[in-house]
Amino acid sequence: MKNSWKCNQCGYILQQNIPPAKCPSCQKDCTFIDVSCYTPDCGGPGSGNIDPQLIKKEPER
Template sequence: MIWKCSNCGYNIDGPAPPEQCPSCNEKCHFVDVSCYIPDCGGSGGGTQDERLTRVPEDTRGKP
């Protein structure tokens, strides 16, 4: 599974999310961004669903 940190957006691959994000070193909420549909390549087999990981153009660089 691929987990995305809700604080900094860091992605980590593993069976469960870590207690603390290795990137921002905060205790964050992690979201499962694994792909589960054929359109993005799999059933949770190590690919991420780009619809869940991309940042919309109008929010880049804004707090």
């Protein structure tokens, strides 16, 4: 099962088991936020979907 991760610097989203140390998009040592779907609304755990509720949040600076 892959998780969905969102870069807190540039908002880049990728899907893999664990987040990379460096963002492949902005090349910074950023924090990846887990935006995987865990609710049935977006397909449930294991669906590989992204939770739209988590995507909406602005990046923390």
